[in-house]
Amino acid sequence: MNQELFERGLQTRREVLGDAYVDAALANADEFGMPMQELVSQYCWGDVWNRPGLDRRTRSLLNLAFMTALNRPHELKLHIRGALNNGVSKEEIREVFLQAAIYAGVPAAVDSFRCAREVFQQG
Template sequence: MIDSSASDRYRQGMATRRAVLGDSHVNRAQSATTEFDQPFQDLITEAAWGHVWSRPALTKRERSIVTIALLAALGQDEEVAMHVRATANTGATPEDIREALLHVAIYAGVPAANHAIKIAKRVFAEMDAATPKGE
């Protein structure tokens, strides 16, 4: 639940965060938040989601592709998996992600891309398995 004293940037950030990651993910993150990490959660909601992800110059699909490439280049495995799952909400396709990871191979290194490709394949397989047949 958003506190009534929350800034407009925070409110926009929470709406964007939910649109990209889904309510289930955000609800889990919020329920796991403690007094220790509350300031961090507020920061990422306002800055990452309210300021950067909410800007109109790039679509959510484009931001998703860029984000996955950056996370792969940095070796942020859990974040890569989370953002690959989010492609169900952003419209980025497996082909988009494949192309982004080819760029990672050239500009950040084959090992980083190879590992991210393994993660993406696993996540896409999990997503396919969770989709009821006939959809």
């Protein structure tokens, strides 16, 4: 494991998703799951999220579309919170889901709207 990239990834992960989520993810990782936490923190958050080609806001918008297309509600809720932290508005989130309805399917987008309402109600 590249410790420097891991630490940088943890920092980015915390800035986007919040300390509480990251702390819980790490605390709940056992011997089986910790390698996945390390991979996610180092590769996804340390390397890809910190590349200079796209800003965090744009990456968040893309993730909302991807999670909708892949029908991953748990990850979608997490990334809706992250998108809000990255300055994406509720209106922009709605537009991503409407766009995704056309290309990923209406049922997937309906579920995404449902997930967003849950996140918005939680504050």
